[in-house]
Amino acid sequence: MNIRYTADELAFRDEVRAFVRQSLPADIATSVRLGKHLNKEQHQRWQRILSTKGWYAANWPVEHGGTGWTVVQKHIFQEECAALGAPRLISFGVNMVAPVIIKFGTEQQKACYLPRILSGEDWWCQGYSEPGAGSDLASLKTRAVRDGEHYVVNGQKTWTTLGQYANRIFCLVRTDTDARPQQGISFLLIDMDSPGISVRPIITLDGEHEVNEVFFDNVRVPVQNRIGEENRGWTCAKYLLTHERTGQAGIGTSKAALAHLKQVAAQETCDGRPLIEDPLLRAQIADIEMQLMAIEMSTLRILAAAQAGGVPGAESSILKIKGSEIRQAISHLMRKVLGPHALPFVEAELNPAFAGEPRHADYSSAPASEYFNLRKLSIYGGSNEIQKNIIAKMMLEL
Amino acid sequence: MDFNLTEEQQMLQDTVARLVREQYGFEAREGFYRSEVGFSTAFWQQLSELGLTAVPFDEALGGFGGGCVDNLVIMTELGRGLCLEPFLHSQIFGGGLLQQLANPDQQQTLLPQVVSGELQLAVAFEEPQSHYRLNDVACRAEAVEGGWRISGRKSVVIGGDSADRILVSARTFGEQRDDSGISLFVLDPAAEGVSRSGYPCIDGPRAFDLLLEKVFVPSGAMLGEEGQALGALRYQQGRAIAAQCAEALGSMEEVFSLTLDYLKTRKQFGRPIGEFQVLQHRMADICSELEQARSMAIMAACVADEPDSDDRSRRLTAAKYIVARAARFVAEQAIQLHGGIGMTWEYSLSHHAKRLVMLSHQFGDDDHHLGVYAQLMQTA
Numbered sequence: 001m002n003i004r005y006t007a008d009e010l011a012f013r014d015e016v017r018a019f020v021r022q023s024l025p026a027d028i029a030t031s032v033r034l035g036k037h038l039n040k041e042q043h044q045r046w047q048r049i050l051s052t053k054g055w056y057a058a059n060w061p062v063e064h065g066g067t068g069w070t071v072v073q074k075h076i077f078q079e080e081c082a083a084l085g086a087p088r089l090i091s092f093g094v095n096m097v098a099p100v101i102i103k104f105g106t107e108q109q110k111a112c113y114l115p116r117i118l119s120g121e122d123w124w125c126q127g128y129s130e131p132g133a134g135s136d137l138a139s140l141k142t143r144a145v146r147d148g149e150h151y152v153v154n155g156q157k158t159w160t161t162l163g164q165y166a167n168r169i170f171c172l173v174r175t176d177t178d179a180r181p182q183q184g185i186s187f188l189l190i191d192m193d194s195p196g197i198s199v200r201p202i203i204t205l206d207g208e209h210e211v212n213e214v215f216f217d218n219v220r221v222p223v224q225n226r227i228g229e230e231n232r233g234w235t236c237a238k239y240l241l242t243h244e245r246t247g248q249a250g251i252g253t254s255k256a257a258l259a260h261l262k263q264v265a266a267q268e269t270c271d272g273r274p275l276i277e278d279p280l281l282r283a284q285i286a287d288i289e290m291q292l293m294a295i296e297m298s299t300l301r302i303l304a305a306a307q308a309g310g311v312p313g314a315e316s317s318i319l320k321i322k323g324s325e326i327r328q329a330i331s332h333l334m335r336k337v338l339g340p341h342a343l344p345f346v347e348a349e350l351n352p353a354f355a356g357e358p359r360h361a362d363y364s365s366a367p368a369s370e371y372f373n374l375r376k377l378s379i380y381g382g383s384n385e386i387q388k389n390i391i392a393k394m395m396l397e398l
Numbered sequence: 399m400d401f402n403l404t405e406e407q408q409m410l411q412d413t414v415a416r417l418v419r420e421q422y423g424f425e426a427r428e429g430f431y432r433s434e435v436g437f438s439t440a441f442w443q444q445l446s447e448l449g450l451t452a453v454p455f456d457e458a459l460g461g462f463g464g465g466c467v468d469n470l471v472i473m474t475e476l477g478r479g480l481c482l483e484p485f486l487h488s489q490i491f492g493g494g495l496l497q498q499l500a501n502p503d504q505q506q507t508l509l510p511q512v513v514s515g516e517l518q519l520a521v522a523f524e525e526p527q528s529h530y531r532l533n534d535v536a537c538r539a540e541a542v543e544g545g546w547r548i549s550g551r552k553s554v555v556i557g558g559d560s561a562d563r564i565l566v567s568a569r570t571f572g573e574q575r576d577d578s579g580i581s582l583f584v585l586d587p588a589a590e591g592v593s594r595s596g597y598p599c600i601d602g603p604r605a606f607d608l609l610l611e612k613v614f615v616p617s618g619a620m621l622g623e624e625g626q627a628l629g630a631l632r633y634q635q636g637r638a639i640a641a642q643c644a645e646a647l648g649s650m651e652e653v654f655s656l657t658l659d660y661l662k663t664r665k666q667f668g669r670p671i672g673e674f675q676v677l678q679h680r681m682a683d684i685c686s687e688l689e690q691a692r693s694m695a696i697m698a699a700c701v702a703d704e705p706d707s708d709d710r711s712r713r714l715t716a717a718k719y720i721v722a723r724a725a726r727f728v729a730e731q732a733i734q735l736h737g738g739i740g741m742t743w744e745y746s747l748s749h750h751a752k753r754l755v756m757l758s759h760q761f762g763d764d765d766h767h768l769g770v771y772a773q774l775m776q777t778a
């Protein structure tokens with residue numbers, strides 16, 4: 001056995017590192033490091049930089065503008081970018097709907113949508129969850145009724161991340177109310193500016209506008225916007241969910257956050273000494289670092305299996321649970337290290353464009369907000385309870 | 399042993415509970431939060447009219463003569479309502495310091511208005527570098543003709559940036575972290591050289607940072623003996639910790655009942671999610687944590703008025719530690735059990751969660767108190 005990357009993989013990693021170090025704009029790196037919410041322009045700017053380099057659609061096949069990288073290379077790319085402080089890509093277009101279109105879409109659909117994702121012209125959002133259909137996604141009620149060459153869509157989606165920026169939404173809709181829940185669902189691509197769609201912000205506990213409610217009132221959607229067969233949308237959804245879960249361990253993100261935590265702990269003091277010298281805090285940081293090491297190794301083992309042709313199963317649920325717990329634990333410590341300075345909630349300082357004098361330090365404005373925001377990690381993308389159900393059922397056959 | 403409230407205390411509880419229920423609906427709270435002062439002056443007025451602001455003060459000083467169990471009763475209800483008024487910082491912590499340290503002159507000029515709630519206090523003790531250590535005071539007061547000149551910074555002073563008087567710790571002699579040499583001054587925020595910048599805290603109440611540049615205070619503004627304030631600060635912070643445990647208890651009780659209701663009403667997979675055993679166990683964990691926290695809050699209230707001793711300090715520190723950890727567990731799990739809804743600003747639960755987590759950023763978090771306890775622990 002050998003836990004190291006091959007020489008080629010190491011060379012690739014160095015290439016990625018060099019590129020990111022050189023190309024990641026300072027303001028974006030700073031926003032990410034300090035835990036601020038990136039604005040639309042910052043997201044798009046980083047996408048364009050990657051796109052120009054040909055690395056934006058890392059997971060696509062070459063024929064559609066992808067990289068043709070191996071799974072290990074994709075992993076290296078994603079985690080190196082994150083570890084060096086690049087923002088996580090907004091995955092709804094490039095890493096969620098695109099793989100579905102590539103797998104299940106018609107040639108025409110591929111030609112229509114993929115280039116617009118690559119160029120950044122389209123911003124996609126995900127219309128799965130509904131007020132009554134969260135963990136039990138298959139109970140969704142948004143209705144699509146066929147009317148000639150259109151579907152007429154009525155209903156409501158919710159928790160739609162960054163729907164306020166999106167011009168397109170991919171939706172799961174019910175096209176057959178008589179069939180078993182999973183069997184009457186279709187996968188529709190809908191223009192956000194269609195008449196009858198309205199978007200209402202949901203403000204989260206950290207004061208952010210990150211999610212939305214999306215209402216559909218007699219929205220007419222051309223039948224040609226359906227991906228795959230009618231009533232077979234669940235297959236697309238399941239395929240997409242497996243894509244959503246890989247990379248969810250967020251190893252690179254956690255590495256960057258851990259490095260930042262150490263830096264801050266070296267700057268904050270207690271009893272006249274840098275906090276990082278406090279044995280109790282050090283022990284807690286060390287605990288997380290070791291957990292992170294373990295999850296990285298688990299990820300590499302799964303990747304190696306995938307590289308050899310295996311299909312990842314419920315292991316990705318383990319990565320999601322552990323990965324989210326680690327990120328939440330880091331954000332908890334980050335908040336704690338700040339002591340009383342974590343309390344102030346000065347919204348102006350949370351804006352990436354804030355250029356004033358920070359109240360305590362530039363790193364102290366966002367961590368409490370971020371800690372609360374990151375509660376989402378164990379809720380979305382299949383809650384951690386649901387992941388454990390998957391492990392129990394699929395791996396343990398209980 | 400007796401774990402019951404007296405009849406009087408029950409009446410007190412009913413009074414505050416009713417007031418909070420009637421005046422402090424969640425939407426009303428949102429309005430208070432967004433208002434200029436960041437809390438409800440009308441509600442404060444009512445606390446005052448009902449004599450509640452006078453509860454923590456001695457009868458001889460015009461107070462109601464209540465003890466920390468009465469504070470427990472009041473703070474639990476204020477916590478349940480997520481109230482934003484600076485009762486703890488002004489009446490219990492600040493008021494306690496005044497009562498303990500003020501000379502007859504100072505008592506006469508200040509206490510009646512504090513007792514009645516007309517004059518609000520805030521206590522400025524954290525500094526940029528101090529990280530919960532009350533003895534780490536870099537702020538200095540220099541003796542000058544007729545008084546003192548104070549210079550330095552104080553961070554995150556809680557209790558409304560509208561406080562009328564600020565009790566400031568400043569060093570009159572000694573090294574930055576010496577126990578002796580710390581004095582306490584009553585500062586008028588309108589004095590020359592005082593800059594204060596206010597902001598809301600993430601859990602709701604307002605706070606401010608204080609920059610003091612050669613601020614003159616007259617000799618009569620010093621509370622207690624020169625250089626000897628640390629003992630009183632520690633002692634009164636102990637009372638404040640007891641009150642904070644009570645506040646957390648009220649908030650946890652509310653979170654507990656909201657979450658239990660939700661488990662019974664939210665349906666997924668064709669049944670109430672409370673039927674899933676893993677959620678039942680989680681709720682049982684919440685229930686157990688709450689029970690432990692309740693015990694510690696009661697214990698804290700019962701020892702907080704005792705004379706200073708290692709036993710009292712140990713118990714208060716233990717209460718803070720257990721309650722802080724329970725509060726975080728309850729907050730995180732309550733959000734988790736609610737799913738997305740638990741993360742929304744529109745729902746009171748998320749604000750309780752913020753309060754419960756952030757309470758540990760005042761008067762020391764669980765790590766701080768773990769360290770304190772380890773020092774005080776009897777090893778033989």
Ligand SMILES: Cc1cc2nc3c(=O)[nH]c(=O)nc-3n(C[C@H](O)[C@H](O)[C@H](O)COP(=O)(O)OP(=O)(O)OC[C@H]3O[C@@H](n4cnc5c(N)ncnc54)[C@H](O)[C@@H]3O)c2cc1C
Nearest residue numbers: 126128129134135159161376380383385674734735737738
């Ligand atoms: C910040 C954020 C962003 C999101 N972005 C999007 C988005 O862009 N698009 C989108 O479609 N959705 C999005 N979601 C929705 C997300 O996928 C759902 O919140 C998630 O599926 C959980 O559903 P729910 O919130 O309705 O909770 P519920 O499903 O009601 O769950 C409540 C609790 O019950 C537990 N539970 C439920 N069923 C079981 C069971 N069988 N066994 C044990 N426990 C169970 C859950 O784990 C949870 O603790 C987002 C959510 C958040 C918080």
